[in-house]
Amino acid sequence: xxxxxxxxxxxxxxxxxxxxxxxxxxxxxxxxxxxxxxxxxxxxxxxxxxxxxxxxxxxxxxxxxxxxxxxxxxxxxxxxxxxxxxxxxxxxxxxxxxxxxxxxxxxxxxxxxxxxxxxxxxxxxxxxxxxxxxxxxxxxxxxxxxxxxxxxxxxxxxxxxxxxxxxxxxxxxxxxxxxxxxxxxxxxxxxxxxxxxxxxxxxxxxxxxxxxxxxxxxx
Numbered sequence: 171x172x173x174x175x176x177x178x179x180x181x182x183x184x185x186x187x188x189x190x191x192x193x194x195x196x197x198x199x200x201x202x203x204x205x206x207x208x209x210x211x212x213x214x215x216x217x218x219x220x221x222x223x224x225x226x227x228x229x230x231x232x233x234x235x236x237x238x239x240x241x242x243x244x245x246x247x248x249x250x251x252x253x254x255x256x257x258x259x260x261x262x263x264x265x266x267x268x269x270x271x272x273x274x275x276x277x278x279x280x281x282x283x284x285x286x287x288x289x290x291x292x293x294x295x296x297x298x299x300x301x302x303x304x305x306x307x308x309x310x311x312x313x314x315x316x317x318x319x320x321x322x323x324x325x326x327x328x329x330x331x332x333x334x335x336x337x338x339x340x341x342x343x344x345x346x347x348x349x350x351x352x353x354x355x356x357x358x359x360x361x362x363x364x365x366x367x368x369x370x371x372x373x374x375x376x377x378x379x380x381x382x383x384x385x386x387x388x389x
Contacts (some may be wrong), residue, residue, distance in 0.1 A: 171245075171307045173333065174389040175375055176347035180384065183375050185368075187307050188220055192365040193372055194314050194327065196344065200353045203318055209357070213364035219310070220365065223303045240282040241293060243301065245308040248276055275305045335387045343386075350376075 171187040195216070199209040204209070279297070311331050318324045330346075351371060358364035361369075379386055 171304055175386045177384045179384050179385040186373050189367040189369055189372050192361055192367055197349055197362050200349050217364040243304045244278045245304050248274055250317055277301045277304055294340045333389055335389050337385050337387050339385045340379050340383045343376045347376040348374050
């Protein structure tokens with residue numbers, strides 16, 4: 171999962187979900203949505219998830235065929251009663267103990283090239299961890315949006331995080347950047363300790379929006 175910023179001038183920049191989520195968490199603290207203890211708890215959760223995601227996975231039935239499969243995974247929520255009607259592989263999240271939820275998550279996979287049937291089969295055998303990770307990150311995004319719902323910042327963060335092509339205006343970029351830059355150095359150090367990701371690049375692209383006056387859409 172990534173965040174693609176499409177500026178109205180045609181420029182495009184990509185950021186990882188780890189960077190955008192960490193940026194969001196720091197701002198939640200600065201804006202008073204979270205206190206320091208909550209920030210540290212959530213940074214710890216993200217750090218553990220990132221460690222798990224980048225851990226080398228043992229592939230099943232690996233062969234010497236070097237052809238790469240370029241898969242595009244999109245995640246969406248559906249009513250829980252429709253889950254059994256969806257054909258495909260089903261993976262259960264053993265860590266999800268919410269039995270009262272009315273919604274479930276599905277991942278749709280498409281291919282940007284035309285891999286052979288052999289490589290598609292190989293991908294399917296080893297796809298579970300990738301798909302589960304994508305779904306967990308989508309659920310994490312939903313959690314952040316829910317955390318700021320009802321505040322004066324809810325609409326802005328929803329547009330920033332949802333990957334739905336919503337527009338962020340230059341003035342809104344200025345607001346986000348100003349709040350981020352005014353955060354205490356100790357908080358930035360803590361965030362970087364738990365999540366050593368490229369937030370300066372994201373901040374730089376917000377600065378580009380501010381300086382140029384260009385809005386951008388988030389995909």
